Amino acid sequence: MLFHVEMTVKLPTDMPGEVAAEIKAKEKAYAQALQQQGKWRHLWRIAGSYANVSIFDVDDNAELQDIIANLPLFPYMEISVKPLCRHPSSIRDDDS
Amino acid sequence: MLFHVEMTVKLPTDMPGEVAAEIKAKEKAYAQALQQQGKWRHLWRIAGSYANVSIFDVDDNAELQDIIANLPLFPYMEISVKPLCRHPSSIRDDDS
Amino acid sequence: MLFHVEMTVKLPTDMPGEVAAEIKAKEKAYAQALQQQGKWRHLWRIAGSYANVSIFDVDDNAELQDIIANLPLFPYMEISVKPLCRHPSSIRDDDS
Amino acid sequence: MLFHVEMTVKLPTDMPGEVAAEIKAKEKAYAQALQQQGKWRHLWRIAGSYANVSIFDVDDNAELQDIIANLPLFPYMEISVKPLCRHPSSIRDDDS
Amino acid sequence: MLFHVEMTVKLPTDMPGEVAAEIKAKEKAYAQALQQQGKWRHLWRIAGSYANVSIFDVDDNAELQDIIANLPLFPYMEISVKPLCRHPSSIRDDDS
Amino acid sequence: MLFHVEMTVKLPTDMPGEVAAEIKAKEKAYAQALQQQGKWRHLWRIAGSYANVSIFDVDDNAELQDIIANLPLFPYMEISVKPLCRHPSSIRDDDS
Amino acid sequence: MLFHVEMTVKLPTDMPGEVAAEIKAKEKAYAQALQQQGKWRHLWRIAGSYANVSIFDVDDNAELQDIIANLPLFPYMEISVKPLCRHPSSIRDDDS
């Protein structure tokens, strides 16, 4: 089941560089593991921002919550979630 | 080059049923042709709405404008556009 | 799986009374049937408005879309959807 | 009498972990006691967020204020309140 | 129990004068009857607008809904509702 | 002359408790003195918040500014002001 | 006593030209009479719009309401009102 999640990162501007770098590294590893598992199906950067649009493929709302709430950058993010489903005009079988 | 486009359809409530049906049929054919060409890469319904999230793969802004402005439902839509690019944490090669 | 849906009804003010009454009757029957099936778990009126907060219990996003899009009042509604899941502090076993 | 309350928690990102943990523990105990009393009827997590939707069953506005204002996390919350009442299409007797 | 209700009237600009006058007359009679009953405690015009701020004194949310939904001008209003209760700094005994 | 003022208090979450308590005490004394003078006619708590709705009875805009700007909590408040006047449907002589 | 009023005119696009012209003529006469009386102290066009910023000098809120509500274009306007008073840094004696 797919969810559209937009995440905007707002790190405190006075956060020491190395602390930020460490969190980002954890975030990258976390995101790549989930992509390998097929949970995090798409991850795009919104050009001109520090935000992304992601498409998650999860079993249910609870799994979505678990994945999002454990993002290392979660405390520094503004997040909006939209449940997706198959569009009647979609010709793709693998997109829902 | 990818663009994230969210389209919310607001048909006039007093539009005759057959007129609406005709426009929707044209829209479907239009959307499916573009999907077959690979221009309209993803088309999802936002659950609980008459809106969709789409990912377009076009050569440039002009082609995006041409595709969007010629949507049969264009006059009845609220549309927001976000340019996308590859996210540094994405593991997919085919997603930008 | 639970979804929180807020629906605000905005009927055209020039809609003939009997037309409105007919749609509302269909809406009521539709809503009560879904409540009997357990799909529409809660339906509350927001006091001082023509809006409701509902909790749906559905299998997935697609079923939510199917239920919402077929509401007789759907063309006259502003709708917002939030996916819900179990809260770690909830003591209820039957609330997710 | 029912109230729909949406609470979004925004803890300061520089709050020490143990301080946050202590407040959260108090919050959980506070919430569970009220649920046992039947005051806090529903408590759901909005998936993909640090927010909840709750339904309170209180005698009047004053009691709602007393409960909300004494939430340990109250100083760190954005809160919106909507008074609820029975919906004419609801088939449930115990839902208002 | 007190509720703060702000009502903004938006009559269709093409509504015939006499139709508008009739609804307004019904609205006035309805409002004055409720004021006499003590239900509608305060009714002020927001200067420079076609809106009012009202304070209702009702038994519960359901009674508020009943009063508001039956306002003759209800279909032409944007309404916001806030539950009120006694302020700890208020010196008035009769204001909650 | 009446003014509708909504005040939302946002104290810094890292403000020491005793500092906050002191300001609140001053605020209460200030508010109660003005109520005794008849300037601060109504003071209600918006249930579920740290905000109030107040009705001030002042000679003119300048007096309103003087009262509001000297609130001890003024630096920590979001404030909105609406000028009120007698509503044509009000049956009260003492409410404008 | 001064009030800052911003008015945005939104005439129905299907209003016959002569009807619009007639209302605008009435509006102009109404505005110029009030300016001559000194009630409508300033009237500026916001460049690039069909909106104005006006400064009214009235005895109280009720007079402001009377003037605004009787604007011939009132039913077609979005209006926002801000009460003004003398600024402590103003060097003008005639500006409050």
Place this chain on the structure above:
Amino acid sequence: MLFHVEMTVKLPTDMPGEVAAEIKAKEKAYAQALQQQGKWRHLWRIAGSYANVSIFDVDDNAELQDIIANLPLFPYMEISVKPLCRHPSSIRDDDS
């Protein structure tokens, strides 16, 4: 002197095609004449919309108002205006 103007066109969906075509033709001629005069320095389409971003080079606010208010599509537009001036980091001499 430069002004940044964003214009979003919202034609009534029930406007007859030929009426719309006529207004658009007038708009195009009007826009191209002003471009030839150097008043309308830049005119870009916002991709995926029926909106444009324009840069006007005018003598003052009054001239801007005159140009904008006489756009054939003016009654069907939402317009926002921002005054521009030379940026201290700009290397262009001809861009203010």
Place this chain on the structure above:
Amino acid sequence: MLFHVEMTVKLPTDMPGEVAAEIKAKEKAYAQALQQQGKWRHLWRIAGSYANVSIFDVDDNAELQDIIANLPLFPYMEISVKPLCRHPSSIRDDDS
């Protein structure tokens, strides 16, 4: 050429009193000098706030920027700017 500028001051609540006082004194001197020069034509306090509405009379956008950007309180302000011009219904010759 006139510009309507609304300025809302938001000083950090932890700014030492004497630092704030010093900046405010500079701001007052700066504002009064510009008023004497005729550049800052009107300066009103919005009653119930720490904000002002000002009307500037400047040669062009660049001069407006220079004046605003050099306000001592500039770093602590939210500012909105609207270009003004003569209203066709204004009877004043000196108001544009």
Place this chain on the structure above:
Amino acid sequence: MLFHVEMTVKLPTDMPGEVAAEIKAKEKAYAQALQQQGKWRHLWRIAGSYANVSIFDVDDNAELQDIIANLPLFPYMEISVKPLCRHPSSIRDDDS
């Protein structure tokens, strides 16, 4: 390919002067280099603000992201991006 980017700078008010000056100097050098390369085609100050409107000429979304994300002031900016393309009424050949 052109992009319209609006950037609003919000430096922390407690940032030491010399730190701010250093970042601004880097920003200026960065901006001027890109202007010399033709990537940063227009850079205007929005009068009365610490914001700019810029037009970038880049090969694709990815290049836009690279340029924006590496702005020295990027962590202190609110940024909005709009893809542009040739307007059908534009008479300029070099403006898309």
